[in-house]
Amino acid sequence: RLDSTVSRINALASQIAELNVQVVASESDGKTANDLRDMRDLKLDELSKIAGTRVINQPDGSVSVLIGNSTLVGGDSAVPLSIQMETPNPLPTTPLTDVPVRLRLGDSPDRLAPIGGQLSALVDVLNTEIPAYRGRLDAMASQLVQAVNTKHTGGFVFNGNTVPGAAAGNFFAPGSTTNPVRAATIGLHSTVAADPSAIAASGNANAPTDNSVSQGLAGLRSATNTVTWTAPNGATETGSFLEFFRGLVTRLGIQTSTATDNASVADNLVEQADKRRQSVSGVSTDEELVNMLRVQQSYQAATKLITAADEMLQSLLSLI
Incomplete structure (x- = not known):
């Protein structure tokens, strides 16, 4: 969406520049090119919604368009x-998500700022909102794997009625430094995936019917301070798996509701501003x-006057 939005901005900017040329040429004899100006205004309106631009009218009839603090047209x-990826240098050992x-803008090496409209929202979502929610989900998945594996490896599995049982392995695939566990990649350990009997329920090597590991795993759902996530600004969020996930969903719901309300207010303000503009222009x-x-009545009155004058002239001529 960001790529298509940038492409549309570039297309509108080129069209406005072309209309500038046509307006200046058409108005060189002192007349006003209303049709061309109307076409340009429509392009400017669409552009302002997408990119939050500012327009400056020039004495020659052209317009300059500013996006952020830079000149677009x-x-x-x-x-x-254009869009550029800001890949960290040096690259981290963990693959970037x-x-x-x-x-x-153009050949400028600097980041374009500030920006507004849909363009600003898309950049914020890509650079802030998605990484934050993905970071929370990844932290929960990684720490869930660690907590479950810790409990599970403390248990025992049994081959039939053979006692004592054998030490259990990991329940989830633990990941690695270069391929850490994430919410998108969390999965069962290959041993458990291939053989469900490798799942440990007992915490006693001599008691196949013991279920202490199962109870421990179930207890992780509400165990306190099992998930911790640190935001880029250093703020820390901590809670149980249940609390953390509920907080994540609640946060998303509140942000969605707030965004919807803000959009409704903005739409009303835009509508009012447009009505005021239309009242002037x-x-x-x-x-x-x-x-x-008024013109029609004036025409009718003039017609009656001419008719009366004609009748008077005809009467005068008949008397001669």
Whole structure:
């Protein structure tokens, strides 16, 4: 979506630059190119919704368009906007799940800022919201695997009625430094996946019917302080698996509700602003109807005057 949005911005910027050329050429004789200006205004309106731009009218009839603190359109030229991945240097040993993006205008080496509209929202989602939620889910998955494996490896498995039982292995695949456990990759250990009898329920090598490991595993659901996640700003979130997941879902629901409310308020403000703009620059059908009726009545009155003058002239001629 970000890629298609940037492509649309570049297309609109090029079209506005072309219309600038046409407006300046058409108005060189002192006339106003209303049709071309209307077409340009439509492009500017669409662009402002996508990128939160600012427009500056120039004396020659063209417009300059600013995005952030930089010029997107100036006269007959448009500067292309592009997306770049901000890959860390040096690369971390753990593979990246989310690589931040930045927007560049033309050949500028600097990040484009500030930005607004849909463009800003998409960048925030990619660089902040998705990594934060993925980080929470990955932390919960990784620590769940660690906690379950710790409990499970303390148990025993039995081959039939053979006593004592053998020490159990990992329940989940533990991952590695280069391939850590994540919410998207969590999976059973290959031994357990191949043979369910490798699942340990007993915590006593001499008691096949013991279920202390099973109870311990079930207790992890509400055990306190089993999940910890540290945000990029250093803030820490801690809780049980149940509390942590509920908090994650609640946070997402609140953010979604807040975003929906903010969007509704913004839509109302935009609608009010558009109505005020139309009241200044738009056409009032009621006012135009009144003017048309006034002209029509004036025409009818002039027609009656001409008719009366003609009748008087005819009467005068008949007397001669």
